[in-house]
Amino acid sequence: MFDGMHGGDVRGASLEFGIASEDLLDFSANINPLGFPEEVRQSISAHLKQISQYPDPLCTELREALSARHGLDVRRILVGNGSCALIHRIMEAIRPARALICAPAFGEYAAAARRFEAEIKVLLSREADGFALNGNRIAEALDGVALVFLCNPNNPTGQAMAQADVRTSAEQCRRRGIALVVDEAFVEFSDDPKRFSVLNAIRDFENLLVLRSFTKLYGCPGLRLGYAVGAPEVIEKITRCQEPWAVSTLAQAAGIAALPCEDFRERTRRLIHSERAFLFQRLSRIAGIRPFPSEVNFLLIKIERSDLDAVTLRSRLGKKGLLIRDASSFDGLDNSFFRIAVRIHEENERLLRALEEALHPSVERKA
Numbered sequence: 001m002f003d004g005m006h007g008g009d010v011r012g013a014s015l016e017f018g019i020a021s022e023d024l025l026d027f028s029a030n031i032n033p034l035g036f037p038e039e040v041r042q043s044i045s046a047h048l049k050q051i052s053q054y055p056d057p058l059c060t061e062l063r064e065a066l067s068a069r070h071g072l073d074v075r076r077i078l079v080g081n082g083s084c085a086l087i088h089r090i091m092e093a094i095r096p097a098r099a100l101i102c103a104p105a106f107g108e109y110a111a112a113a114r115r116f117e118a119e120i121k122v123l124l125s126r127e128a129d130g131f132a133l134n135g136n137r138i139a140e141a142l143d144g145v146a147l148v149f150l151c152n153p154n155n156p157t158g159q160a161m162a163q164a165d166v167r168t169s170a171e172q173c174r175r176r177g178i179a180l181v182v183d184e185a186f187v188e189f190s191d192d193p194k195r196f197s198v199l200n201a202i203r204d205f206e207n208l209l210v211l212r213s214f215t216k217l218y219g220c221p222g223l224r225l226g227y228a229v230g231a232p233e234v235i236e237k238i239t240r241c242q243e244p245w246a247v248s249t250l251a252q253a254a255g256i257a258a259l260p261c262e263d264f265r266e267r268t269r270r271l272i273h274s275e276r277a278f279l280f281q282r283l284s285r286i287a288g289i290r291p292f293p294s295e296v297n298f299l300l301i302k303i304e305r306s307d308l309d310a311v312t313l314r315s316r317l318g319k320k321g322l323l324i325r326d327a328s329s330f331d332g333l334d335n336s337f338f339r340i341a342v343r344i345h346e347e348n349e350r351l352l353r354a355l356e357e358a359l360h361p362s363v364e365r366k367a
Helices: 010-017 038-046 048-052 060-070 083-094 108-115 135-140 163-175 232-239 249-258 262-284 310-318 345-359
Strands: 077-080 098-103 119-124 147-151 179-183 208-213 226-229 289-291 298-303 337-341
Touching: 010 310, 038 048, 038 249, 048 249, 060 077, 060 226, 060 249, 077 083, 077 232, 083 108, 083 147, 083 179, 083 208, 083 226, 083 232, 098 108, 108 119, 135 163, 147 163, 163 179, 226 232, 262 289, 262 298, 262 345, 310 337, 310 345
Parallel strands: 098 119, 098 147, 147 179, 179 208
Antiparallel strands: 077 226, 208 226, 289 298, 298 337
C-alpha cells in the first residue's frame, strides 16, 4: 500500500484504489502540468542507440551547457541522479555531526541525515505566521550545527525567502563555519525566480550549495536528473562520493535539450500564475478548508473540521481517481493538512468539484 511518504506513487495508488494508472489524475506530485518539452522527446529518441554504451561519467556536455546558462565555472557544477540523490551525497561528503532542517520540509533531508548518523535539529516555521520563512529565526538556531538545509521556495508550504534574506543567512552561516544547502527545486515555477534564487551568490560564499532539479520544471521524474552548484573544492569532495555512471545517457540528453527551452519555461510560469490564483480563490470559498498562499506550483491546505482528516479525504478522492498528498508526514504538520499541485484549468476544476463532494457528501448538487 502507498505509504504517503512521498507524492507521485501512481502505481501504488492504482493498486490501492483499484483504478488503472492512466485513469488517475495526480495532484500529489508537484510536476509541470505541461509535461516535458517536445525538444526533450526528440532528443531522447535521437539518443536511444547510445544506451548500448556507457554514459559519460563526468556529464561533460550537460555541465558545459549549465555553465553557459548560469554563467558559472563548470568546476562549480555537479550533475546527479536527481536532486534527492545529491542530498545524500552532500551528507556523505560533509558528514556534519548536527544538521539543522528548516521545516516543514522535504523528508529526504532528515533521511539523509539519519543515514549518515547526523543529529537532527528542526526549526519549525509557524502556522500563525502563514509558515513564512524567517532569517532571524534561522540565525537564532545555528548554535551547534554544521550544516543547514533550507528549501526555498519551500515544499510543502509554498513560502519563500527573498534573495537578500537568504544571502544574509549564508553570511551568518559562513561566520560560524556552517554549510548552507539551499534547495531551489521549485524556484523556476515562481513568477520571478531571480527574486528568490541565490545561484549567483555561489561566487561570494564558499559555504553555500544550491540544488536544482530538472524533474519538476521539465516534467521528467522518470529520468532522474538534478544538479548541485557550489565552490569547486566542495563540488570535488561531493563528486568523490558519487557512484560511477550516476546519470544515464538519456537523462543527460534530456537535460541538454531542455536548457534552451525558454519559451517552455515562460509558458509554464504564466500557467502556474493564473491557475494558482484561480485555485486559491476557489478553495478559499469551500467551507471547512483553508488554503495558504504560495509562490510556486502547489498549495498547502488545512482541513478545519473535527470530523475529517487528510487520510480520509485522500481516500475519498482516490476512489474518484484523484490523488492528493496527505501532508501529515512533514515535521510540524498533522493529519489536518494536505497538499495539491497546480495543474491545467480543466483538471483543477475537476479537483474542486471532487473536493466539494468529498467534504460535503450530503449536499444535493444540481446536474
